[in-house]
Amino acid sequence: MSTLVDIRQLTRSFGATAVLGGIDLTLAPGEFVALLGRSGSGKTTLLRILAGLDTAPAERLHLTTWRSVVFQEPRLLPWKSVIDNVALGLRHPDARTLATQALDEVGLSHRLDAWPLTLSGGEAQRSALARALVREPELLLLDEPFASLDALTRLRMHELVLALWRKHRPAVLLVTHDVWEAVALADRILVLDQGRFIREIKVDIDHPRRRDDPRTGRIEAALLEELGVLPTQD
Numbered sequence: 001m002s003t004l005v006d007i008r009q010l011t012r013s014f015g016a017t018a019v020l021g022g023i024d025l026t027l028a029p030g031e032f033v034a035l036l037g038r039s040g041s042g043k044t045t046l047l048r049i050l051a052g053l054d055t056a057p058a059e060r061l062h063l064t065t066w067r068s069v070v071f072q073e074p075r076l077l078p079w080k081s082v083i084d085n086v087a088l089g090l091r092h093p094d095a096r097t098l099a100t101q102a103l104d105e106v107g108l109s110h111r112l113d114a115w116p117l118t119l120s121g122g123e124a125q126r127s128a129l130a131r132a133l134v135r136e137p138e139l140l141l142l143d144e145p146f147a148s149l150d151a152l153t154r155l156r157m158h159e160l161v162l163a164l165w166r167k168h169r170p171a172v173l174l175v176t177h178d179v180w181e182a183v184a185l186a187d188r189i190l191v192l193d194q195g196r197f198i199r200e201i202k203v204d205i206d207h208p209r210r211r212d213d214p215r216t217g218r219i220e221a222a223l224l225e226e227l228g229v230l231p232t233q234d
């Protein structure tokens, strides 16, 4: 199996400030990895490099080019309908059919012709997911895609992302500072602190994961401790 991401000793500085200090990361096809860290730890900086939006020195920097990104805000073009946003740039004779299918998969078949500004926050992010997935990427990069949604909508989006991941099997890299989101979704959680990985936790629990499961509770507690927001126990 070929590796989609293979990075060794990646560094990124802005002026004299080192934001990423020697990152090693590999991602295999179909993996679901969460990148967890406090604000300013370098998550978005790393994701932008993985997305090809930025570059930086590294000993090795192998990245699949077959990737899509969903950002915190939907980034839909307001003067195009939802379906036209999803089909935009798709060089395929059946682009509209594929866009219709993708919107159906995210539960938006009734909003194909809607204008983006009339969508709810959850609907807009569903459209952004459809636009990312219609390209059948090997790697789906999610940069806090649910952070601005209300808590209930966010939980629904978790279910949707899992369903889409199971169906399409892209590798997913999810940037988040929501500890439960990481535990609920990812197979592997990487904790980033001041531009370095300080912890990796594998989550070997079947989906759907419940918050009242003691196994998820233990992982959540370990992560909160790592992030310095839960007092360590003696």
Ligand SMILES: Nc1ncnc2c1ncn2[C@@H]1O[C@H](COP(=O)(O)OP(=O)(O)OP(=O)(O)O)[C@@H](O)[C@H]1O
Residues within 6 Å of the ligand: 014, 019, 037, 038, 039, 040, 041, 042, 043, 044, 045, 046, 177
């Ligand atoms: N273009 C830039 N120029 C200068 N500094 C930058 C630039 N981009 C990011 N930084 C700095 O790099 C650090 C890491 O930023 P980054 O956005 O990667 O953090 P983050 O972990 O994604 O934070 P958040 O969770 O708040 O989005 C921050 O201190 C930020 O101010």
